[in-house]
Amino acid sequence: MTTIAIPQGMPQYDGVPRFDVEKVRADFPILGREVNGYPMVYLDSGNTSQKPRQVIDAMREHIERHNGNVARSVHQVGTEATEAYEGARAKVAQFISASTPDEIVFTKNATEAINVVAYAFSNAAPGSRFALKPGDEIVISEMEHHSNIVPWQLLCERTGAKLRWFSVTDAGRLDLSSLEELVNERTKIVSYALVSNVLGTINPVSAITARAREVGAFVMLDASQAVPHMPVDVTDLGVDFIAFTGHKMCGPTGIGVLWGRHELLAEMPPVLGGGSMIETVSMERSTFAPPPARFEAGTPPITEAVGLGAAVDYLTALDMRAVQWHEKELTAYALDALATVPGLRLFGPNVPVGRGGTLSFALDGVHPHDVGQILDSVGVEVRVGHHCARPICQRYGVPAMTRASFYLYTTVEEVDALVRGLEQVRKVFD
Structure with missing residues (x-):
């Protein structure tokens, strides 16, 4: 049977184990590919996560x-x-x-x-x-x-x-x-x-x-x-x-x-x-x-x-406490970063307490499908639509939303790439 090899000796901070996200990313072959000539930034893990080599093998x-x-x-x-x-x-x-x-x-x-x-x-x-x-x-x-x-x-x-x-x-x-x-x-x-x-x-x-x-x-x-x-x-x-x-x-x-x-x-x-x-x-x-x-x-x-x-x-082997902590820190960073985007309306809690790494939003005057297409043109993969949850879109009075969802392999640099991509969207529609 296959032996699952995971990097050991993870550091701990305040009693919570941490992992090296770059070492984790190396386990996921798809994360090394390009989309439209750009390094792929995969922010659709709420839809489906990527698979590490250990699972594939x-x-x-x-x-x-x-x-x-x-x-x-x-x-x-x-x-x-x-x-x-x-x-x-x-x-x-x-x-x-x-x-x-x-x-x-x-x-x-x-x-x-x-x-x-x-x-x-x-x-x-x-x-x-x-x-x-x-x-x-x-x-x-x-x-x-x-x-x-x-x-x-x-x-x-x-x-x-x-x-x-x-x-x-x-x-x-x-x-x-x-x-x-x-x-x-x-x-x-x-x-x-x-x-x-x-x-x-x-x-x-x-x-x-x-x-x-x-x-x-x-x-x-x-x-x-x-x-x-x-x-x-x-x-x-x-x-x-x-x-x-x-x-x-x-x-x-x-x-x-x-x-x-x-x-x-x-x-x-x-x-x-x-x-x-x-x-x-x-x-x-x-x-x-x-x-x-x-x-x-x-x-x-x-x-x-x-x-x-x-x-x-x-x-x-990674420890789910480490996964949770990684995403909590990433979500806090992303909430601050997205707050700098003009005309962006966030749906859901605007603080990292009592929330996970799924951020859905709308850009004033831009349909989510246009947001998704422009982001894809620069390699940023998000989901757009009603996310199989149409009643919550109706609750907030929008036909659809753009959603970025993080996971254990998501990095701060990828959040920055999302923000740069949204700036491109604003340039197209302003």
């Missing part, structure tokens, strides 16, 4: 040397594939401090993970604590990604439940002033982003979870923008489910994670039927395997799981 070696199907063969290659797949599950469980690897369900992305929970609610037998009926309520927030809006809308259509949501303040924070009214005895599940993919806001957990517990509601977090960027401990969070995706945390596309408290997963009905998720099958009826197999019908994303396991190894 681990996936290549698995395909070349250990490619077999899992949980259905007694031959050597099949055994090796099963060990690699379940080994990745164990790594993910340890990474987020799950009680057992059996709490980790592999999906193809965070969207599917959220849908698994939503469809389990609609598949639940009457009388089950997962069953919904007319009059029940689901609570989300105005800043959600579409993947944490649409599944709940569809669930409400199927069951007659009602969808409600937290509003967002002008400063980009959740408005909790109506928490007790919004989360009430009719609420069955509260699902919201731990970190906003547009505003960068790190949302509170303890107050919302405490209120949900008072009324007997479940809590789910979309942690897609959290797990890649900061230490996440599901035990400390005290929620019931979280969802995240591999491709935003140095891993491949096609692999995501649903974590759920084991006793809840054991009670939830399956969503997809087929091979591997069954216990017994007859022509009359079937019984189902315990979790996580119950929710992993068919051949799973084996090579992708191996890649995710390698990504977890990489991030663990």
Whole structure:
């Protein structure tokens, strides 16, 4: 198997480990390329992160040397594939401090993970604590990604439940002033982003979870923008489910994670039927395997799981505290730098406290698509559009936004390149 080699001996400051960002960047082959004749400045990690050599090599070696199907063969290659797949599950469980690897369900992305929970609610037998009926309520927030809006809308259509949501303040924070009214005895599940993919806001957990517990509601977090960027401990969070995706945390596309408290997963009905998720099958009826197999019908994303396991190894060796600190310093620098750009309107918190390294903005008089094209012409890669979160664009009265999102390989010099690129945009449109 591939050995994940990470530079060791990282310095520490105030007890927080640090890493050499240039050494880290050397692990990412794509960061050495050019775009339109300029060194590529990749500021779209909130969309998808780049992949280090260690992940690429681990996936290549698995395909070349250990490619077999899992949980259905007694031959050597099949055994090796099963060990690699379940080994990745164990790594993910340890990474987020799950009680057992059996709490980790592999999906193809965070969207599917959220849908698994939503469809389990609609598949639940009457009388089950997962069953919904007319009059029940689901609570989300105005800043959600579409993947944490649409599944709940569809669930409400199927069951007659009602969808409600937290509003967002002008400063980009959740408005909790109506928490007790919004989360009430009719609420069955509260699902919201731990970190906003547009505003960068790190949302509170303890107050919302405490209120949900008072009324007997479940809590789910979309942690897609959290797990890649900061230490996440599901035990400390005290929620019931979280969802995240591999491709935003140095891993491949096609692999995501649903974590759920084991006793809840054991009670939830399956969503997809087929091979591997069954216990017994007859022509009359079937019984189902315990979790996580119950929710992993068919051949799973084996090579992708191996890649995710390698990504977890990489991030663990760097230390997520170091990743978080790097991004916090970078975000503070970027907030000050962007404040110098004339006509720039920042959406979300304008201080580095309680926010991550995702900065969305608009330039007066310039459509975000024009901003993105001009930045691309000088090698600066950002995302433009509504970022699969159209309601938050509507909240702030804009059709779209430009978003720069940072990660562990982003540098201060790249922030400077963004600012220079925005100055070019101003010259074109002034």
